[in-house]
Amino acid sequence: MGIYTYSNCFRFMNFANSGHNFFKMKAAILKKYNEFSVDEKAIPTMSDDEVLVKVQFASICGSDQHLYKGDFHPRTKLPFTPGHEFAGVIEKTGNHVSGYKVGDKVAVDPIIWCGECDACKNEHYPACEKLRLIGIDQDGGFAEYVSVPPSMLYKVPENVSHEHAALVEVYGIGFHACKRAKVKSGDRIAIFGGGKVGQCVMQAARTKTKGQLFVVDIVEGRLDMIRKSYPDVRTINARKEDPVQVIKNETNGHGVDIAFEVVGHAETIPNRVNPVRGCVQSIRGGGVVCVLGLGDEPIPIVYKELIWKEAQIIASRVSHGEFAEAIEQLSKGNLKPDALITAIMPVDQIQDAFHLLEQQPDKYLKILLDLN
Ligand SMILES: [Zn+2]
Numbered sequence: 307m308g309i310y311t312y313s314n315c316f317r318f319m320n321f322a323n324s325g326h327n328f329f330k331m332k333a334a335i336l337k338k339y340n341e342f343s344v345d346e347k348a349i350p351t352m353s354d355d356e357v358l359v360k361v362q363f364a365s366i367c368g369s370d371q372h373l374y375k376g377d378f379h380p381r382t383k384l385p386f387t388p389g390h391e392f393a394g395v396i397e398k399t400g401n402h403v404s405g406y407k408v409g410d411k412v413a414v415d416p417i418i419w420c421g422e423c424d425a426c427k428n429e430h431y432p433a434c435e436k437l438r439l440i441g442i443d444q445d446g447g448f449a450e451y452v453s454v455p456p457s458m459l460y461k462v463p464e465n466v467s468h469e470h471a472a473l474v475e476v477y478g479i480g481f482h483a484c485k486r487a488k489v490k491s492g493d494r495i496a497i498f499g500g501g502k503v504g505q506c507v508m509q510a511a512r513t514k515t516k517g518q519l520f521v522v523d524i525v526e527g528r529l530d531m532i533r534k535s536y537p538d539v540r541t542i543n544a545r546k547e548d549p550v551q552v553i554k555n556e557t558n559g560h561g562v563d564i565a566f567e568v569v570g571h572a573e574t575i576p577n578r579v580n581p582v583r584g585c586v587q588s589i590r591g592g593g594v595v596c597v598l599g600l601g602d603e604p605i606p607i608v609y610k611e612l613i614w615k616e617a618q619i620i621a622s623r624v625s626h627g628e629f630a631e632a633i634e635q636l637s638k639g640n641l642k643p644d645a646l647i648t649a650i651m652p653v654d655q656i657q658d659a660f661h662l663l664e665q666q667p668d669k670y671l672k673i674l675l676d677l678n
């Protein structure tokens with residue numbers, strides 16, 4: 307480990323029996339599935355080409371909830387520190403780093419692509435065959451410090467709070483999906499799935515079109531949150547109303563230009579088609595269905611419904627450069643991050659945070675972990 311400038315942020319530990327001094331940090335460590343412990347561990351080493359970021363806030367993602375339960379096994383190797391949605395302040399810069407200085411406020415893009423596979427050669431980085439993420443494939447931001455190359459950083463202006471900066475990654479997913487689906491002014495949009503990512507797609511889409519916007523979910527609490535923050539969005543509880551019928555009726559029989567599928571599982575509701583087929587049925591002729599929900603099971607669609615509309619189904623994965631757009635829109639006040647943040651808890655309470663997200667999805671959407 308390099309020599310760090312002493313600051314009161316670092317805790318100086320003296321290991322008498324080894325005769326060495328180590329700098330330690332606080333981190334949430336998944337030692338076995340379904341069980342976090344908040345412990346001290348070594349501050350990550352940093353090369354001359356990297357910066358050390360002092361994490362301020364980290365946001366818990368749906369992927370983290372899967373990872374916590376062991377759904378990503380063996381991709382995640384225990385013990386492990388998750389966290390791919392986080393932002394902070396530069397604590398130290400490597401000798402070869404230029405363009406960044408100590409104290410800069412930054413959001414960290416967690417994606418690492420290989421640059422060599424066919425997808426990367428075609429500049430289709432989110433589809434990289436060897437795609438890796440900080441916080442999923444290697445230790446992440448549920449810790450006080452992370453070291454990264456400056457190519458993974460985006461500067462955050464002063465008028466964007468540390469809390470809001472922690473949401474830049476998930477907003478990036480929303481903006482990337484809008485880019486994939488080519489959302490433009492005037493478009494009418496339906497979003498099947500009003501969870502964390504669905505609401506980010508909704509907010510991102512709202513910066514681009516004032517056209518009709520529908521959000522479909524079955525958790526009334528989520529739809530409530532949307533109605534409070536975006537009263538112009540038509541929310542549909544698929545247990546109470548047939549989303550396809552509502553969308554058809556309220557667009558004078560035309561359907562929407564684009565439908566996003568952000569549900570990600572094959573569970574069906576009685577008398578309703580599955581969300582992907584619902585998307586296909588909800589779009590106009592020549593419309594686009596964009597799928598983001600990471601389902602493991604096959605979900606049937608009827609090709610004739612797609613072919614008659616000469617429609618497209620496209621996919622969207624992670625993000626690529628949309629951090630800049632998310633930061634700009636946050637800075638301009640065109641997004642409503644506080645509508646997503648339902649709680650901020652100290653990292654020491656990470657176990658409680660995961661329980662709340664699991665057990666009360668009607669009340670808790672985004673929980674931020676405070677690492678200060
Ligand atoms: Zn995420």
Ligand SMILES: [Zn+2]
Nearest residue numbers: 420423426434
């Ligand atoms: Zn690649």
